[in-house]
Amino acid sequence: MKETMRNEFQVGLVADLRNSSGQMVFEDFGLEGLDAAGLPYHFLEEDNRPVNADQLEGVDAVISMGQPYVPSSFHTNSRLSLIARTGVGYEMVDLDAATEADVMVTITPSATRRPVASATLALILGLCHRVVIKDRIVRENRWDDRFHHMGCEIRDRVVGLVGLGHIAREVVTLLPAFSPSRIIACDPAVNADQAQSLGVELVSFETLLKDSDFVSIHCPLTTHTQGLIGAPELRLMKETAFVVNTARGPIIDQSALTTALQHGWIQGAALDVFTDEPPVKDDPLLSMDNVILGPHSSAWTYELFRDIGHDCVAATCAVAKGEIPEHVVNSAVLERPGLKAKLQNYKEQHAQNSNR
Numbered sequence: 001m002k003e004t005m006r007n008e009f010q011v012g013l014v015a016d017l018r019n020s021s022g023q024m025v026f027e028d029f030g031l032e033g034l035d036a037a038g039l040p041y042h043f044l045e046e047d048n049r050p051v052n053a054d055q056l057e058g059v060d061a062v063i064s065m066g067q068p069y070v071p072s073s074f075h076t077n078s079r080l081s082l083i084a085r086t087g088v089g090y091e092m093v094d095l096d097a098a099t100e101a102d103v104m105v106t107i108t109p110s111a112t113r114r115p116v117a118s119a120t121l122a123l124i125l126g127l128c129h130r131v132v133i134k135d136r137i138v139r140e141n142r143w144d145d146r147f148h149h150m151g152c153e154i155r156d157r158v159v160g161l162v163g164l165g166h167i168a169r170e171v172v173t174l175l176p177a178f179s180p181s182r183i184i185a186c187d188p189a190v191n192a193d194q195a196q197s198l199g200v201e202l203v204s205f206e207t208l209l210k211d212s213d214f215v216s217i218h219c220p221l222t223t224h225t226q227g228l229i230g231a232p233e234l235r236l237m238k239e240t241a242f243v244v245n246t247a248r249g250p251i252i253d254q255s256a257l258t259t260a261l262q263h264g265w266i267q268g269a270a271l272d273v274f275t276d277e278p279p280v281k282d283d284p285l286l287s288m289d290n291v292i293l294g295p296h297s298s299a300w301t302y303e304l305f306r307d308i309g310h311d312c313v314a315a316t317c318a319v320a321k322g323e324i325p326e327h328v329v330n331s332a333v334l335e336r337p338g339l340k341a342k343l344q345n346y347k348e349q350h351a352q353n354s355n356r
Helices: 034-035 094-099 109-128 131-139 143-148 166-178 192-197 207-212 230-237 252-264 302-320 331-335 337-354
Strands: 011-013 039-044 060-062 081-087 103-105 158-162 180-184 214-217 243-246 267-271 291-293
Touching: 034 302, 060 302, 081 143, 081 302, 103 302, 109 131, 109 166, 109 243, 109 267, 109 291, 109 302, 109 331, 131 143, 131 291, 158 207, 166 252, 180 331, 180 337, 207 230, 207 331, 230 252, 252 267, 267 302
Parallel strands: 011 039, 011 060, 060 081, 081 103, 158 180, 158 214, 214 243, 243 267, 267 291
Antiparallel strands: none
16 A cells, blocks of 8 residues: 555455455455545454444545445544445435435445346246256156156346346346346336337336236335235236346345245246345245245355445545545535535645645
């Protein structure tokens, strides 16, 4: 790490970004970008959940993973200006509290788009080809049982996307190779012309549930989407339909989904996320052959974390120069005088450092 003056821009990295030896968990996370910019960084000593304000004392930006930030995480008049969040979820950050403390919260949609989309497609294909049960048939020496577990294809079937943001749009680009009959979506933030330009038909939520052979979840977890799919919604779906969730567990009522799978309301599901993570040991989902499960990491690749890290570092470097970074989710903070003063201070500091 390059040495700089103690009073200059300071970057904190959450504790779970390093292993027990004190080294970065990820092979390439882009920290050389901080070195090149002359920005000192250090790991927070403890992985507190929620993060407490004392950990962030003297820190201008923190690169963070899944740690919660609550009102008590923020000191008034603190230096903190940025929480650079890995991934696209931000429900673990109290955005109102962050805004009140003049702290921007950023996410990394560009880095996440392709890995999550390809993981979604992998899960759909795994359901189509009954990967779980066929793997078990071989391991349990039940070879002739293969005749009782015929699969299906995406071809000539309807794929429904709940949400049409960055990841869902990437899924749309991957699907044509598998020849679905229709790609439909519901998203209140997207109009019919925008959807049509992507080759997607915009429909109501009810129509999507009724018509889809594959329902894939791509919306954020909010007060409006929590429990979005419960027993009434699952009852609307075809008995031959599948649900795929790579977004957030509580978007689906997990108890209702378990009932639906046990009683044949739908054919199967693929879940990379759960209401409680990890699920309890006696969760019925763990013993079902018609369910593919992932530990909230189906999209994890070297490329994903390389790009996530580089994007978090780019956001941090932008703020250190007094600039507004990309993908600020609490946009109201940008109008606050306190944040503007912080950014102006960084801008002046950066100019002074550049003239040395």
